[in-house]
Amino acid sequence: xxxxxxxxxxxxKLGQQQRKVVPRMDHARWDVKLRRRDPLQxxxxxxxxxxxxxxxxxxxxxxxxxxxxxxxxxxxxxxDLSLLKTPxxxxxxxxxxxxxxxxxxxGPDGRLVFDINDFDETIVGPFEWDVKRMATSLVVAGxxxxxxxxxxxxxxxxFLEQYRVTMLKLSCMPVLEMVRYQVRxxxxxxxxxxxxxxxxxxTPQHTLEQLTELRAARSGGEQHRVFKTLPDLTRVTxxxxxxxxxxxxxxxxxxxxxxxxxxxQYRALDVAFKVVGTGSVGLRDYxxxxxxxxxxxxxxxxxxxxxxxxxxxxxxxxxxxxxEPKGEHQGRRVVEGERAMQLQSDPLLGWTTLEGRPxxxxxxxxxxxxxxxxxxxxxxxxxxxxxxxxxxxxxxARSGACMQIAGYIGRSVRFDNAxxxxxxxxxxxxxxxxxVLAAWWKKKGGGRGSRAAKKAAGADHH
Numbered sequence: 001x002x003x004x005x006x007x008x009x010x011x012x013k014l015g016q017q018q019r020k021v022v023p024r025m026d027h028a029r030w031d032v033k034l035r036r037r038d039p040l041q042x043x044x045x046x047x048x049x050x051x052x053x054x055x056x057x058x059x060x061x062x063x064x065x066x067x068x069x070x071x072x073x074x075x076x077x078x079x080d081l082s083l084l085k086t087p088x089x090x091x092x093x094x095x096x097x098x099x100x101x102x103x104x105x106x107g108p109d110g111r112l113v114f115d116i117n118d119f120d121e122t123i124v125g126p127f128e129w130d131v132k133r134m135a136t137s138l139v140v141a142g143x144x145x146x147x148x149x150x151x152x153x154x155x156x157x158x159f160l161e162q163y164r165v166t167m168l169k170l171s172c173m174p175v176l177e178m179v180r181y182q183v184r185x186x187x188x189x190x191x192x193x194x195x196x197x198x199x200x201x202x203t204p205q206h207t208l209e210q211l212t213e214l215r216a217a218r219s220g221g222e223q224h225r226v227f228k229t230l231p232d233l234t235r236v237t238x239x240x241x242x243x244x245x246x247x248x249x250x251x252x253x254x255x256x257x258x259x260x261x262x263x264x265q266y267r268a269l270d271v272a273f274k275v276v277g278t279g280s281v282g283l284r285d286y287x288x289x290x291x292x293x294x295x296x297x298x299x300x301x302x303x304x305x306x307x308x309x310x311x312x313x314x315x316x317x318x319x320x321x322x323x324e325p326k327g328e329h330q331g332r333r334v335v336e337g338e339r340a341m342q343l344q345s346d347p348l349l350g351w352t353t354l355e356g357r358p359x360x361x362x363x364x365x366x367x368x369x370x371x372x373x374x375x376x377x378x379x380x381x382x383x384x385x386x387x388x389x390x391x392x393x394x395x396x397a398r399s400g401a402c403m404q405i406a407g408y409i410g411r412s413v414r415f416d417n418a419x420x421x422x423x424x425x426x427x428x429x430x431x432x433x434x435x436v437l438a439a440w441w442k443k444k445g446g447g448r449g450s451r452a453a454k455k456a457a458g459a460d461h462h
Contacts, residue, residue, distance in 0.1 A: 012406065018404075024418055027415065028422050035080065040437065042075045043437070062437060063446060066430055089127050091127040091396040094392070098137030102371070103369055112196055113342075114186050117342075121310055131160070135160060136427055151382075166389060166390045166397075167402065178397055192387055202369055211300070232274060234272060245288065265292050272286065307330060329353070330358040331350075332351045335350060341396075350362075
């Protein structure tokens with residue numbers, strides 16, 4: 001934290017001076033010979049502490065496609081990015097910046113918001129780490145949808161140009177206007193409009209019908225709803241369910257005062273264990289079904305275990321960055337990173353501790369939706385890439401690095417072209433790493449009995 005704030009021009013100049021430390025064209029570089037660690041070993045180390053029977057599920061999802069590998073391989077890319085020179089310009093990072101980690105959700109006023117919405121890997125780090133990961137995701141996803149390389153590169157360049165133009169625009173605004181900056185053309189972007197329309201249907205009532213079922217009371221009383229048994233969802237009962245519900249007491253204290261009063265009007269009815277995502281598979285994830293003013297007022301909370309950010313070992317070594325506080329609660333880290341980058345956040349966002357492990361708490365499926373990569377066309381990817389650039393720039397600017405980033409990237413296309421070249425090269429690397437993992441997984445007989453593994457993992461939490 002600066003004790004004396006530099007003027008805006010001083011901050012701009014600090015960014016410009018970093019071009020001498022790391023010329024913008026240097027960001028084009030990727031060379032696998034820089035590696036001293038094996039990607040499979042990095043992935044294996046990242047699995048420590050996860051539910052053992054679910055580790056196979058994560059590997060199976062990563063082995064399914066290059067993009068599946070990319071989603072789950074933050075530990076690999078974090079290591080690789082740490083091998084490259086970086087300008088000393090830090091921002092709050094999303095950490096897992098890729099095109100499926102933007103989406104719709106309900107804001108505090110009930111209106112739909114479209115923004116970055118996954119912060120498991122959030123940390124303060126070099127701003128370009130997020131930029132390079134997002135650009136690479138556009139190339140990997142585009143290739144996965146069958147697009148030609150020139151179209152994938154074009155989408156990455158559109159993202160990078162919009163990131164740069166938006167950052168320069170925000171750097172000229174009064175600080176509070178920058179903080180409140182809204183992207184107002186989202187409904188005119190066909191892909192985003194489709195996501196928002198899907199999110200409109202993803203109501204708590206819809207989740208109630210999807211995830212729960214009626215069950216008769218044992219003593220002849222009224223029927224009540226409980227979680228269904230699904231491939232990725234298993235009811236939790238007994239002592240473990242009591243522990244999950246007890247953790248809500250600590251969670252309630254992390255909410256703002258008026259929101260504690262809102263939450264206090266709900267009572268918990270059932271608990272389940274859920275297998276989620278790709279990067280998060282193997283971490284413990286519980287769902288709680290609560291009811292407020294009657295059966296037509298359901299609330300679903302997700303209590304999601306949070307591990308240390310995959311970037312933490314490397315961000316701490318970057319010159320000028322403050323080390324992650326010793327003993328920091330990882331759920332709190334995620335909440336504070338999310339609030340820093342988002343214009344509006346889930347009003348019930350908080351954290352808790354369960355059996356000594358840190359957890360994030362948020363609403364489950366409350367008007368949430370994200371892009372579907374099936375049948376993605378080049379024009380749609382390019383249009384979507386522009387939105388990605390604008391939203392990522394806003395998130396970085398909100399963390400206080402706006403002037404330095406603007407000063408560094410400047411008005412020319414040097415930074416854009418360099419990162420686009422990196423994205424293509426690292427997409428090649430991702431595909432090569434995926435082939436190695438897929439071959440290793442096949443050799444191990446991967447995929448056999450994964451559903452049984454998921455059910456067994458759920459049974460472990462009864």
